[in-house]
Amino acid sequence: MNLPFAEPYKIKMVETIKRSTREDREKWIKEAKFNLFNLKSEQVFIDLLTDSGSGAMSDKQWSALMQGDESYAGSSSYYALKKTIKEITGFDYFLPTHQGRAAENVLFSTLITGDDIVPGNTHFDTTKGHIEYRKATAVDCTINEAFDTSIYHPFKGNLDPEKLEKVLKDNPASKIPLIIVTITCNSSGGQPVSMENLQNVHQLAKKYGIKVFYDSARFAENAYFIKTREKQYERKTIREIAREMFSYADGMTMSSKKDAIVNIGGFIGLRDVELFRKASTFNIMFEGFITYGGMSGRDMNALAQGLKEGTDFEYLESRIKQVAYLGQRLKKFNIPVQEPFGGHAIFVDAKRFMPHIPKEEFPAQTLAIELYIAAGIRTVEIGAIMADRDPVTRHNRYPGLELVRLAIPRRVYTNNHMDVVAVALKNVFDKRENIKRGVKITKEAPILRHFTVELERL
Numbered sequence: 536m537n538l539p540f541a542e543p544y545k546i547k548m549v550e551t552i553k554r555s556t557r558e559d560r561e562k563w564i565k566e567a568k569f570n571l572f573n574l575k576s577e578q579v580f581i582d583l584l585t586d587s588g589s590g591a592m593s594d595k596q597w598s599a600l601m602q603g604d605e606s607y608a609g610s611s612s613y614y615a616l617k618k619t620i621k622e623i624t625g626f627d628y629f630l631p632t633h634q635g636r637a638a639e640n641v642l643f644s645t646l647i648t649g650d651d652i653v654p655g656n657t658h659f660d661t662t663k664g665h666i667e668y669r670k671a672t673a674v675d676c677t678i679n680e681a682f683d684t685s686i687y688h689p690f691k692g693n694l695d696p697e698k699l700e701k702v703l704k705d706n707p708a709s710k711i712p713l714i715i716v717t718i719t720c721n722s723s724g725g726q727p728v729s730m731e732n733l734q735n736v737h738q739l740a741k742k743y744g745i746k747v748f749y750d751s752a753r754f755a756e757n758a759y760f761i762k763t764r765e766k767q768y769e770r771k772t773i774r775e776i777a778r779e780m781f782s783y784a785d786g787m788t789m790s791s792k793k794d795a796i797v798n799i800g801g802f803i804g805l806r807d808v809e810l811f812r813k814a815s816t817f818n819i820m821f822e823g824f825i826t827y828g829g830m831s832g833r834d835m836n837a838l839a840q841g842l843k844e845g846t847d848f849e850y851l852e853s854r855i856k857q858v859a860y861l862g863q864r865l866k867k868f869n870i871p872v873q874e875p876f877g878g879h880a881i882f883v884d885a886k887r888f889m890p891h892i893p894k895e896e897f898p899a900q901t902l903a904i905e906l907y908i909a910a911g912i913r914t915v916e917i918g919a920i921m922a923d924r925d926p927v928t929r930h931n932r933y934p935g936l937e938l939v940r941l942a943i944p945r946r947v948y949t950n951n952h953m954d955v956v957a958v959a960l961k962n963v964f965d966k967r968e969n970i971k972r973g974v975k976i977t978k979e980a981p982i983l984r985h986f987t988v989e990l991e992r993l
Contacts, residue, residue: 540856543849544946547594554580560908568989569904569974571913580911581952583941586879587752588634588792588799590945593844596797596837603833608824612832612839616802619839623774623846624751624781626804628811630818633829634801635752635790636661637822642748642788642803644817645810646712647671654702655715656694657681657722660921662715662750664983667926674702681723682935684873684884689764690729691875692720692757694736703743714740717750718757718780722917724938725753725858725877727760730768730779737783747783751804752790754780756878759851773846786810793879795841796945800834854878858943860950864957870964873938880942883960885918888939889967894919896973896993899937902963905970906939910959915940920976921985 555563555578567573571584582589604610613631620629632638639662647653649670656677658666666673676698681691694716703711716736719727740747758776761768768776781787785807791800803818805811815825822829830838844850855878862876871887885892885899892898899918906912918937925932941956972993979988 540853542853544593544853552580553577555911557908560911564904564907568977569900569992570985570988570990571903571907571915572986574907574913578911579907579913581948581956582913583880583943583956584913584915586793586942586944587790588797589947590792590796590798591947592796592798592837592841593946595844596840599836599840600833603831603836605832608826610826610832610835612835613826616835616839619842620802620804623777623842624787624804625778626781626787626806628805628808630803630805630811630814630822630825631828631830631835632801632803632818632822634792634799635750635788636665636801637829638788638790638801638803639665639750640821641814641817642786643669644821645814646746648712650710652702652706652711653713653715654694654699654711656692656717656720656728658715659717659721659750660983660985662717664923667923668982670926676702677720677723681720681726684724684871684882684887684936684938687874689727689875690732690760691723691726691873692718692728693732694728696732696735696739699736700739703739703745708744711743711745713746713748713785715748715750716784717752719753719760719878721753721879722934723936724873724882725756725880725940726873726875727757727764727878730761730765730776733780733783746785749781749784749787751781751787752793753878754787754789755794755845755851756855758846759848759855760878762848773848773851777846791838791841794845795838796845797834797838797841800830800838802828854943854945857948857950857953861941861943861953861957864953865960868957868961868964870960873936880940882917882936882938882940885937885939888964889970891968892970892973894933894937895931896975897990898973899939900990901970901973902939904974905963906960909963910955912956912959915942916985920988923982923984 604612651671654674658673680688787804871884873882899916922932974990
């Protein structure tokens, strides 16, 4: 008999979480203006809002924290991180930042100006926000299969070469400062991009003289899917695959709070020294000196160690199998989810879950609210509220996917917690016809509104 799967770690410390009553949760979500970001952490039983910065660090990471060099300039922690980044990505130059959106801010300040066009695969919320803040336009070139949650495609994060080439052909190269490839593609359901597709994008970019940058927050998970779904890579290590992936890019931004398993931190990786010098000016303006960039020495040490752990196959297998475990439980309950399952989260298709709630009443946000009230589980809407308004017409944008993301923090919850999530969602699913109406917006910010939006039930 084959041995069952077990996590490649043991638990050394625990953190208490407490249950609440339904009456408590109804009161708290109303006080939060039906925005789950506004809830206090102690009001949440299982927190699947995000996998960003919410993972559990290892004993080696905590040990590395104690050895942090807090020198303002030239810290040994900086050089340790630089060495690790070079080994894993191949990029000679890097700039530390305090998190991923800060890396975007520095890079885009260097490259993007008004009226520019930035093609990519379903840009993430902060990426699109930074682009549109600069009066530029993000163009989604994701394959059509990504927008049908019921069909199987091993790499739903792929860019469609025909869509991409049309953008490159129809616009002058001077107006396309870069192509952004998000690996894995969060907004389409945590879906990976194949190595073949990365090669195709690289060739197209080279043909038209355009730079390619990766949003690399979950690059290790992407490498795992390449290893397990592209046969020619099954004998390659995660780091060998990562090095080849990055060889097809001119640079990268990284939110280290994901695949590097730290609570704060990010960086930019670059191949070109002149671009590094230009970006350094903005890094000093916005983040700090170029050898700390908004991070303490101890956090850079933990990040260097986290990059090593995050590119370990056994760790990745454990992490992604837990995501799949939740997805399989939900499928058995006939709950519609994005398939195949993503690397960091399960995405519930709110359109198929509650087809009677019109798009104008934000079905994904409505479902997220109902799941919290039912069991104290906090998730996040990846749909029309996150899509913001069109910057020109100011009309609501209704994306092809209206999802509730169940993002699983790394090394935090057991499969018992996943069972609770699955049954709670089934209970909501069984009574979904009792949810007669959705929600409406009463107050919103002009950009990235989902973080602070205020809502009321209809």
